[in-house]
Amino acid sequence: MSGFDFDVIQRSWGYLFREGMTFTLTLTALAMTGGIVFGTLLAMMRLSSIKPVAMLAGGYVNLMRSIPLVLVIFWFFFLVPYIGAWVIGAKEPIKVGAFWSAAITFTMFEAAYYCEIMRAGIQSIPRGQVWSGYALGLDYWQTMARIVLPQAFRNMLPVLLTQTIILFQDTSLVYVISATDFLGAAAKVANRDYRLVEMYSFVAVVYFVVSYGLSTLVRRLQERIAIVK
């Protein structure tokens, strides 16, 4: 066990956390927000009585869930410049940085997973709730926004948060497009100083502490919600 130099962590602390961890946490927060919003819309589409709408959403969700995240990251990394050019009407593909490419990728990918959670949440609400909404004169959107979704969201909160912890861990895969997230920053230092053992062990410990801490909180929340019910 001789020849290890754990000082490298102290020397690169600022870079690791101020650059790397900030990237990771911002990406997680953005993808969580976007993913839950888009995922909820997808869930409503999947449960729609209009067949083509339900099939479109179902096809999207099943496609996303059938291919590896790494492949999805590659897809969007190359596709986003073309979509951007198409949106603003440019002739050439536009330049998109690694961060925004990753933010779009994770929003679109996680939406498929959040969708399945929200779909189960919506289906767990008794039909009578919807009927009473309509009986009170509310329309579809009002019934959804005021009666069904708040309850569905509350019932599914622990699963949504667990999915977010997985999202937090999965953002480390932006390594494949050379983004400087927490792992990316650590990898750069590791290769520069040839301190792979020290850096990767440290990265594992940090991810473990954050994920384990968060999942303990989720478990507590789950117990509290279970009592209220």
Place this chain on the structure above:
Amino acid sequence: MNYNWHWKVLLETEPGGSGTYLHYLIVGLGWTLATALAAWVIALAIGALVGTLRTTPLKWVVRLGNLYVEIFRNVPLIVQMFLWFFVVPELLPKGLGDWIKQMPPPWSSYLPAVLCLGIFTSVRVAEQVKAGIMSLPRGQRMAGIAMGLTETQTYRTVILPQAFRIILPPLTSEFMNVIKNSSVALTIGLLELTGRARAMQEFSFRVFEAFTAATVIYLLTNLIVVVLMRALEKKVRVPGLIAVAGAPQAGH
């Protein structure tokens, strides 16, 4: 969107000279499956053991099982890949570590990838096995003991055979996850399907043809796995039990 598709690229020769790009990708699928299947064997063996141990009345065994699950569940897969590839050989006795590092490619990536994926997945299998055992009525265990079976015999002949048949559907989706997750092995240099699609894109500059081909191959693979597993599920379903849809789970 103006992108000039050029599908014939799949029939052109890849720079390594092993054959067409399509052949190159299919060999990649072979590596994907070889990695996933080997990892699945490890995952089932360890997962069944750890999952079962976590339902025993032995407090310290349960705690040890929980510790194992928490460690491998809370570290991202790619970081675990790096640990197996870069860190473990350095911590082993020098001779063994050097032997691993000097293995010819692709074995030097394949072995860490299989171990990593196997253990990563074993945690998820363990959770399913535990849930399956817990879902059985308590009376099953009591009846086993009342009939004079030992604890071990009760597990072997009463509890586990039922639990495994119950958890087959969630295990199917775990198996599909192993296939998908094996793509992370490209970060330690294993040229499996996604890695080869990426390489093809770099050699030929045909970005979307390469990724579309890989996507289609993944979809077909999933389809075949689903069809086979549904047939198996039908065959081993416990008669008299209503197939209950499981609680929604987080996943990736």
